[in-house]
Amino acid sequence: MGIFLLAIKIRHTKITTKKYWCIVFGITGIAFVWQLFLIHEVALDIEGWDPWTIFKWITGNGDVYPNYFSYNPNNMITMYMYQLTNTIEALFGRQLSWLALDRMNMIVILISSLLFAYIAKNLLSSIAALFSVGLFSIYFTFSPLSVIPYSDTLSLLPALLTIVLLLLAKHYQSQKTFCALLVVVAGFTASISYYTKASSVIFFIAFLIASGINMIKTNRFNIFKVELLGYLVFGLLAGFYGMRKINQIQTIVTYESTLATPMTHYLAIGASEKGWWNQPDQDFTRSFDSYSERSRRNLDKFVQRVNDRGLDRYVDFLKYKNAITFNDGTLGWYEEGGGKVVNDVPSKTNSEKNNLRKFLYGQGSKTAVTKWLSQVMWLVLWIIVTCSVINFFRKQTSSLSTDWLALTVLGGFIFLSLFESGRGRYVIQFLPYYFLLAGFLLNDFKNKTKKHTQK
Numbered sequence: 001m002g003i004f005l006l007a008i009k010i011r012h013t014k015i016t017t018k019k020y021w022c023i024v025f026g027i028t029g030i031a032f033v034w035q036l037f038l039i040h041e042v043a044l045d046i047e048g049w050d051p052w053t054i055f056k057w058i059t060g061n062g063d064v065y066p067n068y069f070s071y072n073p074n075n076m077i078t079m080y081m082y083q084l085t086n087t088i089e090a091l092f093g094r095q096l097s098w099l100a101l102d103r104m105n106m107i108v109i110l111i112s113s114l115l116f117a118y119i120a121k122n123l124l125s126s127i128a129a130l131f132s133v134g135l136f137s138i139y140f141t142f143s144p145l146s147v148i149p150y151s152d153t154l155s156l157l158p159a160l161l162t163i164v165l166l167l168l169a170k171h172y173q174s175q176k177t178f179c180a181l182l183v184v185v186a187g188f189t190a191s192i193s194y195y196t197k198a199s200s201v202i203f204f205i206a207f208l209i210a211s212g213i214n215m216i217k218t219n220r221f222n223i224f225k226v227e228l229l230g231y232l233v234f235g236l237l238a239g240f241y242g243m244r245k246i247n248q249i250q251t252i253v254t255y256e257s258t259l260a261t262p263m264t265h266y267l268a269i270g271a272s273e274k275g276w277w278n279q280p281d282q283d284f285t286r287s288f289d290s291y292s293e294r295s296r297r298n299l300d301k302f303v304q305r306v307n308d309r310g311l312d313r314y315v316d317f318l319k320y321k322n323a324i325t326f327n328d329g330t331l332g333w334y335e336e337g338g339g340k341v342v343n344d345v346p347s348k349t350n351s352e353k354n355n356l357r358k359f360l361y362g363q364g365s366k367t368a369v370t371k372w373l374s375q376v377m378w379l380v381l382w383i384i385v386t387c388s389v390i391n392f393f394r395k396q397t398s399s400l401s402t403d404w405l406a407l408t409v410l411g412g413f414i415f416l417s418l419f420e421s422g423r424g425r426y427v428i429q430f431l432p433y434y435f436l437l438a439g440f441l442l443n444d445f446k447n448k449t450k451k452h453t454q455k
Contacts, residue, residue, distance in 0.1 A: 015126035024117040024133060028110055031141035035110070039102040039147050042360050046098065050075060051150045057253050058082045059096055070259035071286065076247050077196040078151050081108075083252055098149075105149035108157050113141050115160040116432055122167045123401050124439040132439035138377065139431055144333060144360055152428040155197035160432065162189045162204065169228070176224065183228050187235020188242075195243050198263070199415050200429045204236070206407035214400040261285060262295035264302065266420040271305040271314075275321040276422035318417050325416055328424035329378030330371060334362045335423065381434065385409075388437040391444055402440060408433045 015023075046052050054075060056064050069076060085104045086096040094100070116136050120129035139145075145153055165186035169179045194201040211229060215222075247255055265285045272278055284301070288294045306314050328335075358364040392398070392406050412430040420426075 015130070017121070017126070020121060020126045020130065021117075023130060024114070027133065027137050028113055028141070031113070031137060032106075032110060034142060035106045035146045038144060038356075039099065039106060041356055042144060042147060046148065051078075051101075051148065054079050054082050055096070055098070055101070058086050062253060066254065067256070067259055069253045070256040071261050073247060073255065073257070073260050074195070074198055075151065076243075076255070077192065078149075078154055079253060081154060082149075101149040102147050105153055106146040108154055109140050109146055112153075112156040112160050113137065115157075115164050116435075119160065119163050119167065120436060120439055123436065124443050128439040128443040131442050132435045135381065135435040135438060136432060139331075139381075139435075143331075145331070145428070148425075151197040151200075152425050155193055155200040155429055156432065158189045158193035158196055159200050159203060159429070162186045162193060165189060166207070173224075180228065180231050183231045184235035184238075187232045187237075188239035190232075191236050191239025191243060194240065197429060199412070199419070199426075202411040202415060202430075203404075203408045203433065206411050207404050208232070210400055210404040210407055213403055258291060259286075260291060262291060262298060264295045264298035267418060268298040268301040268305070270321075270417075270419040270421065271302050271317075274324070274422050275317075276420055321422055322413075322417060325421045325423065325426060326382075329374035329376070330424065331428055332424035332426075333360075333374075334367070334371070381438075384438045384441065385434050388434075388441040391441050392437075395444070405433055405437055405440070409437065 046055070050072070053065050053068050056062060057068065057079065062068070069079065081104060082096070082101060085100050089096050089100050113133070113136055117129070117133050120132045123129075124132065140153070140156075165182050169182040169186065172182065173179045190201055190204040193204070208229065211225075215225065244257075248257060262285075265281070268285075269275070269277060269281050272281055281301075285294050285298060288297055309317060358366040359370045361367065389406075389409070392402060395402070398406075409430070412433070415421075416426055
């Protein structure tokens with residue numbers, strides 16, 4: 001009802017493209033100042049998990065985990081981003097620090113926000129696009145996620161860049177050579193998204209499926225469009241095998257591809273007691289010498305765990321797993337925000353820094369306020385997303401955009417149900433698509449109120 005009333009109020013509101021981008025850049029500018037303040041006043045070093053291990057490798061202490069990248073090639077792109085930051089810092093005579101990495105992550109998030117604004121503007125009306133951009137800003141540019149430089153946020157850049165390239169290809173489809181080039185590059189950036197965080201490429205798979213469905217529904221088998229899909233897959237494969245080769249020849253870290261953890265390992269983890277990482281499963285996987293054996297044994301373990309539960313108990317398990325994945329409005333901040341962020345008690349001195357830390361540190365005196373507000377916003381977001389999904393299925397017509405978004409959201413849900421998850425931060429990579437869905441909901445309500453008032 002609230003969205004319906006909002007749609008009535010804004011029906012006559014006109015926002016030009018110039019005004020739209022002025023608002024977007026204004027939000028981005030404010031977010032830039034806020035995040036600079038945030039990372040300088042709140043951020044401390046992260047301890048004990050993947051970002052910490054990558055940091056140790058780049059700063060010359062890789063002996064803490066000698067085969068880390070051989071076991072976890074999925075973090076090679078994150079490593080390259082850390083190394084790039086290290087190189088830039090060295091140019092100014094500084095050593096790599098968590099502050100520098102936070103700045104890098106901040107820049108990635110801010111650029112991603114502009115890419116998202118371009119996507120929203122191309123898919124939605126200006127008002128609905130600003131609504132989606134507002135949601136993106138709340139959860140990314142104005143949240144403390146900038147102080148966790150990891151693949152959850154870093155994967156946003158190649159994923160959203162891929163979508164922008166595809167939209168540009170559509171705009172320049174009359175210039176066939178340039179259009180084909182854009183599509184090839186889009187395939188390449190999608191492969192970078194995969195190497196940054198494998199599950200972040202679900203949007204790309206959804207796009208391929210939606211494109212095929214759209215051609216079948218419209219009965220428009222345009223030869224050039226079929227060729228473009230071929231170029232897209234070519235770019236993806238070129239990027240996939242190209243990055244694999246780069247990983248093998250780079251000399252920054254130790255990397256042995258034969259030790260890589262297979263995808264089935266994360267499938268087996270997804271069916272474990274809580275559905276997230278655990279030491280016994282990791283030891284089990286690494287006890288086998290060959291990649292094929294590790295892959296097969298983990299698949300067998302997944303099947304065994306499902307069979308042991310039986311259908312009814314497995315369905316109950318999936319309900320539990322999704323509940324603990326999607327129930328945290330802080331997106332895992334107080335669990336995985338870093339050792340000191342989670343465990344340190346802010347000083348009692350009355351300064352801006354400590355006043356902010358009281359809200360954001362796990363042991364802060366105002367932590368309950370932040371958790372409550374985060375949970376309320378999270379609940380509102382999911383009410384909007386639920387209404388968006390219902391609205392999608394009630395519509396008699398659909399488009400490539402709506403089919404793609406629906407498949408992306410569905411694919412993300414299936415992935416988080418089957419594979420490793422169970423923590424709030426695993427949802428981060430799918431948030432932009434929820435925000436776009438919300439924009440489509442506002443779009444549709446605005447159109448319905450317009451038709452209603454014209455009767």
